[in-house]
Amino acid sequence: GVSALGGVFVNTLPNQPDGSIALGDLEKAIRGADIHQPISRLIILENTHNRCGGTVLNAGYTRRVGELARQNGLRLHLDGARVFNAAAALQVPVNQLTEPADSVTFCLSKGLCAPVGSVLCGSKEFIKKARRVRKMLGGGMRQAGVLAAAGIVALEQMTERLVEDHQRARCLAEGLFQIPALQPTFGMPETNMVFVSLKDEVAKNASQIAEELFQRGIRVGITGPKTFRLVLHYWIGDEDVEKTITAFRDVLS
Ligand SMILES: Cc1ncc(COP(=O)(O)O)c(C=O)c1O
Structure with missing residues (x-):
């Protein structure tokens, strides 16, 4: 999907058992100026990491990956489908885990219990572009307020439990x-x-x-x-x- 629709080449790196990607592996995977290779633009982390067992990436690790991204002119996206579970497990406010990232997605469904819904977060400019892409992909929805109401309950009442x-x-x-x-x-x-x-x-x-x-x-x-x-x-x-x-x-x- 991402290659067909985004024109993007994905380079998946092996996880450590705790769901992290070793910083050395990340560094090695960043492409240089060789014209035969794709241009590196983005690092994506997943927190918690589903297929490693729902493991938690802590704030220190996420910050270090953010620094590595900035030092190399890359952006960091956090796939935080279950990031509120990570925050609950670490007993830290969720923004400690999201701040190093340029963009974040999280699910209102799953543990937060809304029947449906995910949220994309980022700068105003980024969200403006994302709305356009969403429209292009047929993901726009006019009557989203009914679903958003359940999302508000998810955010206000479900994270603490x-x-x-x-x-x-x-x-x-x-x-x-x-x-x-x-x-x-x-x-x-x-x-x-x-x-x-x-x-x-x-x-x-x-x-x-x-x-x-x-x-x-x-x-x-x-x-x-x-x-x-x-x-x-x-x-x-x-x-x-x-x-x-x-x-x-x-x-x-
Ligand atoms: C790790 C992870 N990322 C992203 C998603 C995508 O969520 P959505 O389909 O609501 O955008 C999921 C949903 O299953 C997920 O488990």
Whole structure:
């Protein structure tokens, strides 16, 4: 999508297990004046990092990447789909994590619980351009106020309670990691996502187990042939966590 619509070449770099990209790797990836290579313009970070387990990038790291970007004439974009979870986990105001970036996106849905919606933040000039691009892409919406109302509730009432989801994620992980057929995919969750894998000796794959869990009223995400992603949010309470652990135990017994 980004190449077709933006005319942009993306260079994805490997993550460290904590979701960060090593500063040395970033530095090496910045292209010089060689006309055979694309021109480097932007660094993008993701916080929290979904596929590393919902891991958190701290303010110091984000600041250092921001400095690296500026020293090399680049901009920094933060894909902060779950940045409020990162702020809650670090117990810092969210702006400590967003300030080093020139632009930020975050989701009002996901942990913040709005039924729909994401927000793009940046300078006035940048947003003016983004509105034009959004219109070109067919993303404009006239009656967005109804959705924005839910977004305001998300921002005003949902950010403080994210720590509850993180606590429940840890309880869920502790319960699941005790089941002999399961093992942690990454480790204990840092935020609201639990990644858990079937051990090699389990004959069934993740989709088969997910189907059996679905019959018991539990819907889990599948991230690989043997791995699951379970996400905690406003609508998942302590009883649901217990029910999920029990269902996994029954299905895998
Ligand atoms: C890490 C990350 N970035 C960006 C997005 C995109 O959000 P939206 O489709 O609302 O723009 C998502 C949504 O799933 C996401 O998980």
